[in-house]
Amino acid sequence: xxxxxxxxxxxxxxxxxxxxxxxxxxxxxxxxxxxxxxxxxxxxxxxxxxxxxxxxxxxxxxxxxxxxxxxxxxxxxxxxxxxxxxxxxxxxxxxxxxxxxxxxxxxxxxxxxxxxxxxxxxxxxxxxxxxxxxxxxxxxxxxxxxxxxxxxxxxxxxxxxxxxxxxxxxxxxxxxxxxxxxxxxxxxxxxxxxxxxxxxxxxxxxxxxxxxxxxxxxxxxxxxxxxxxxxxxxxxxxxxxxxxxxxxxxxxxxxxxxxxxxxxxxxxxxxxxxxxxxxxxxxxxxxxxxxxxxxxxxxxxxxxxxxxxxxxxxxxxxxxxxxxxxxxxxxxxxxxxxxxxxxxxxxxxxxxxxxxxxxxxxxxxxxxxxxxxxxxxxxxxxxxxxxxxxxxxxxxxxxxxxxxxxxxxxxxxxxxxxxxxxxxxxxxxxxxxxxxxxxxxxxxxxxxxxxxxxxxxxxxxxxxxxxxxxxxxxx
Numbered sequence: 001x002x003x004x005x006x007x008x009x010x011x012x013x014x015x016x017x018x019x020x021x022x023x024x025x026x027x028x029x030x031x032x033x034x035x036x037x038x039x040x041x042x043x044x045x046x047x048x049x050x051x052x053x054x055x056x057x058x059x060x061x062x063x064x065x066x067x068x069x070x071x072x073x074x075x076x077x078x079x080x081x082x083x084x085x086x087x088x089x090x091x092x093x094x095x096x097x098x099x100x101x102x103x104x105x106x107x108x109x110x111x112x113x114x115x116x117x118x119x120x121x122x123x124x125x126x127x128x129x130x131x132x133x134x135x136x137x138x139x140x141x142x143x144x145x146x147x148x149x150x151x152x153x154x155x156x157x158x159x160x161x162x163x164x165x166x167x168x169x170x171x172x173x174x175x176x177x178x179x180x181x182x183x184x185x186x187x188x189x190x191x192x193x194x195x196x197x198x199x200x201x202x203x204x205x206x207x208x209x210x211x212x213x214x215x216x217x218x219x220x221x222x223x224x225x226x227x228x229x230x231x232x233x234x235x236x237x238x239x240x241x242x243x244x245x246x247x248x249x250x251x252x253x254x255x256x257x258x259x260x261x262x263x264x265x266x267x268x269x270x271x272x273x274x275x276x277x278x279x280x281x282x283x284x285x286x287x288x289x290x291x292x293x294x295x296x297x298x299x300x301x302x303x304x305x306x307x308x309x310x311x312x313x314x315x316x317x318x319x320x321x322x323x324x325x326x327x328x329x330x331x332x333x334x335x336x337x338x339x340x341x342x343x344x345x346x347x348x349x350x351x352x353x354x355x356x357x358x359x360x361x362x363x364x365x366x367x368x369x370x371x372x373x374x375x376x377x378x379x380x381x382x383x384x385x386x387x388x389x390x391x392x393x394x395x396x397x398x399x400x401x402x403x404x405x406x407x408x409x410x411x412x413x414x415x416x417x418x419x420x421x422x423x424x425x426x427x428x429x430x431x432x433x434x435x436x437x438x439x440x441x442x443x444x445x446x447x448x449x450x451x452x453x454x455x456x457x458x459x460x461x462x463x464x465x466x467x468x469x470x471x472x473x474x475x
Contacts (some may be wrong), residue, residue, distance in 0.1 A: 009344075019142075019149045023199075025078055027141045030195045034093070034119040034134040036164075037100065037188050038127040038159035043165025043320075044122070045069070045311030046295055048181050050302045051173040058113025060438055061231045063429025066295045069118050069124040070422040071224045075217050076128025077414055078265065084133060089140055093133055094193060100126030101189040106180045120212075132414065141200065159324055162317040170310025185250055213263045213461070216253055219399055220265075220419060223249035227426035231433050239430060266412045267405040277400040283342070284393050284413075285420040286464040287386040290349060291426030293457050294319050297379070303446040304373075305312040318376055323384025323390070331391040338396075339472040342389030346465035350380045351387025353458035360450045385461060390466075431456050 019028055031412045045065065053059050076096070083092040103126055106119030138150045172181035189191040230242015257264060269275045273282070294316050301312035326345070333341055355378035365372050394413055401409030436445040436450030 003407070013398065019146055019153065024142065024146065026195065026199050028153055030192060031134045031137055031150070031159050032197060033188065033192050034096075034130045034196075035154050037185065037192065038131045039158045039161030040165045040168070041100075041104075041123065041127060041185060042069075043161055043186070043313070043317060044169035046316055047166045047169030047298055047309060048173045048178040049295075049469075050292035050299045050312070051176070052116065053127055053179040053299075056112055056116065058111065058116075059441075060433065061113050061429075062299065062437075063073045063231065063295060063425050063432065064117055064228050066119050066292075067224055067228050067422055067429065068121045068307065068424040069127070070220050070418055070425060072121045072124025073128030073131065074220060074415065074418040074422060076125045077132040077418060078128075078217060079212050080132035080136060081210045081411075083214045084136055085127065088201070089137055090202045091300055093130070093200055096126050096130035096133055097189055097193045097196065097247075098126070099123075100130055101186055101193075102126070104182050104185050104189065106177045107188070110132055110179075110378075116254045128418070132411075135403050138198070158320070162320045162324075165461070166310060166313025166317055169315045170308070173309035184436035211263045213265060216256055216265055219249045219253040219256070219413050220422075223247075223253070224422040224426050227423065228429060230428035231402045231426065234439070236415060236434075241437065242430070243300060246426075254298075264405075264408060265415055266373060267401045267409050269402065270412070275400075276471065277397065279471055280393055280396045280400060281412075281416055283346070283389075283464045283468050284397075284416055286460045286467075287346065287389075288350060288417050288420035289424035289427065290353060290382070290457050290460040291319055291323075291386060292421060292428045293353065293382075293453055294379075295425055295428060296453060300446055300450045304443055305451070315375065315379065318379040322380040322385075323387035324383075325392050326387030330388045335392075335395075338389075338392040339468065342392055343468045343472055344463055345388030345390075347374075347385070347459045348466060349382050349461035350458055350465065352380075352382030352385055353454050354462065355381070357451060357454040358446065360454060428453060428457070 019025070032036065049062060049065060053062060058304055076099075080092070083095065086092075100123055103119045103123030104122070106122060107116055108119075110116035134154055135151070138147055138154065142150050150186060168184055169178070169181045172178055172184075226242050226246040228242075230239050230245070233239055233242070253265075257266065258271055266281070267277065269277050270281055272278055297316045298307075298309070298312035299305040301315050302309065307315070330341055330345075356375065359371060359374050359378070397409050397413060398406065431453045432449040436448035437449035438445065440448075
């Protein structure tokens with residue numbers, strides 16, 4: 001969601017009034033609502049999941065809801081260019097909305113966790129497609145001078161969603177109506193479908209249709225699902241086996257990418273750790289993986305501290321708020337110290353996760369205001385840590401991309417972020433299950449799981465700091 005920082009320098013060319021005049025306003029709002037729908041769903045689902053578990057069960061599959069959704073989002077995002085070229089702006093956008101609506105309808109009617117997971121996967125396909133198309137459409141429906149403003153508006157929807165998602169999800173969850181939280185999204189689906197059908201063009205001036213990398217996407221999805229499948233087993237051997245199978249699928253993905261067959265997911269040289277581009281992606285992936293702890297924050301808060309759904313939902317978005325705040329605050333630093341800023345951010349994120357581990361160990365089931373303040377502070381610090389360096393990591397990707405692959409490099413940021421989130425959530429489920437969220441379960445199990453989850457995931461920003469420190473020392 002921070003991928004538009006490189007447009008900031010051109011924002012002064014046109015005013016916001018230009019974006020909302022001469023018929024541009026309805027186009028901008030339609031594309032912005034598309035991203036807001038996807039983003040709101042992310043926070044809404046995280047907020048209502050504890051309530052879902054209470055009604056239909058399936059605690060062992062808790063993390064799967066996010067893993068399935070994000071893995072499917074990767075697929076939707078990657079195939080968006082093909083759908084846009086083949087179907088045109090209007091039909092491809094309609095397709096995305098219909099897929100998202102179908103998935104939401106399935107979630108609303110789900111009577112078991114298996115049905116809910118199916119709905120989340122379909123939602124992810126539509127959401128990833130909608131998310132990618134909303135950005136791609138900007139270059140089609142607006143003149144070039146309006147692109148930066150439109151990008152800023154669309155990206156800003158994540159900030160709004162950080163407040164609307166937990167609010168909508170929390171309100172309905174507290175009334176025991178979590179299904180209606182998903183149902184509300186259907187109203188927005190209908191609104192966006194109608195406006196998109198009216199204002200988006202049927203065709204675009206593009207005659208080449210990029211191929212869909214079916215094998216690579218399959219390997220990616222299977223890798224994420226392998227970790228998830230291994231996470232529900234009580235046997236440590238099976239837990240490890242799931243991770244090893246995932247590594248195998250990733251290896252196949254890397255081999256096919258290095259052969260440069262078909263459409264690439266990442267620029268050339270991304271899979272050789274000796275390259276600066278590869279190391280940059282590794283840092284981005286590690287920091288993104290570390291943010292995956294947020295999916296369990298509402299469950300821990302509601303189970304251990306007895307928070308309400310809406311209160312626990314807003315705890316979750318502290319990471320996103322810290323990310324956004326720090327990205328804005330540190331986006332203007334000089335390139336000469338950008339590496340040190342990234343390193344400082346990695347260290348701050350490590351402190352945040354280590355702090356969460358510490359208070360979980362020391363305070364146990366504490367419900368005092370001090371415990372709440374420390375929890376909020378460490379969650380915010382974790383988000384701020386990734387946000388400090390994120391704009392500069394993006395800049396490095398654009399600068400290090402091979403000539404002629406600049407557009408692929410731009411798209412790769414979203415791909416890497418979604419891929420890392422899919423694996424991060426799968427690993428979070430593995431850590432929580434090993435920690436005891438199922439056995440002994442209850443308050444004691446949640447407490448043990450929180451210690452294991454926060455503790456193991458604090459390793460990710462530590463490793464990221466080691467990698468970026470090595471890069472900084474070479475300069």
